[in-house]
Amino acid sequence: MLYCIMQKLLVQACCGPCACAPMPINDYCTMFFYNGDNMDTRNEYDARFYTLQTVADTKGIGIVADYYTGPKEFDTCQDCIRYRLRKCAEAVKRNDFDCFTTTLTVSPHKDTVMVNRIGREVAVEYGIPFLEFDLKKNNGFQASVQKSKELGLYRQKYCGCAKSVRQ
Ligand code: SF4
Numbered sequence: 508m509l510y511c512i513m514q515k516l517l518v519q520a521c522c523g524p525c526a527c528a529p530m531p532i533n534d535y536c537t538m539f540f541y542n543g544d545n546m547d548t549r550n551e552y553d554a555r556f557y558t559l560q561t562v563a564d565t566k567g568i569g570i571v572a573d574y575y576t577g578p579k580e581f582d583t584c585q586d587c588i589r590y591r592l593r594k595c596a597e598a599v600k601r602n603d604f605d606c607f608t609t610t611l612t613v614s615p616h617k618d619t620v621m622v623n624r625i626g627r628e629v630a631v632e633y634g635i636p637f638l639e640f641d642l643k644k645n646n647g648f649q650a651s652v653q654k655s656k657e658l659g660l661y662r663q664k665y666c667g668c669a670k671s672v673r674q
Pocket of ligand 1: 545581583584585587588666667668669670671
C-alpha cells in the first residue's frame with residue numbers, strides 16, 4: 508500500500524543504509540537523526556550522519572539532527588529505542604510536523620513487533636500519529652543493502668553503542 512502523505516512526516520533513521528529501505532510512502536518527509544548519545548565514538552556518529560546526508564541529498568529532503576554528546580549506557584535496547592522515538596516525537600511537536608515513523612524495522616537484528624509497539628506507545632504519550640511499517644517485508648533489507656552499495660555508503664557492523672561492539 509502506498510501512503511500518499513501530504514502531511515509533514517518525520518522519519519527517525521540511525522544511518523543512511525537504513526534510510527535506503529524502500530518505504531511505502533512518498534518522499535514528502537524529513538529525516539530525524541538522533542545518535543549523539545548512543546554512538547560509541549564521535550567518528551562513528553559522523554560517519555553515520557554523513558551516510559544519511561548522502562541519502563537525503565539524493566532524495567532532495569532535509570534532516571533534523573542532534574549533535575554528539577558522548578555515549579551513555581541504556582539498560583536495554585527497548586529503553587534506547589523508546590528514548591530515540593520520544594526525541595523524534597518531541598521534534599514533531601517542536602517543528603510543527605504532523606506524524607512520525609522509523610526505519611528501524613528494516614534491520615534483521617530489530618524486532619519489528621517491539622519497535623512498532625514502542626512507536627504506538629510514544630504516539631499515545633505525545634498525542635501524535637505514528638506510522639507502522641515492517642520494512643523487512645518484501646526483501647526490504649536486501650533492497651536497502653543494494654541501494655547503499657550503489658551509493659557507496661559506509662555500512663557499519665554493529666548497532667552503535669559500546670555494548671553492541673562487544674556483542
Ligand atoms: S544495541 Fe543498539 S538499540 Fe541496543 S542499546 Fe545499543 S545502540 Fe541502542
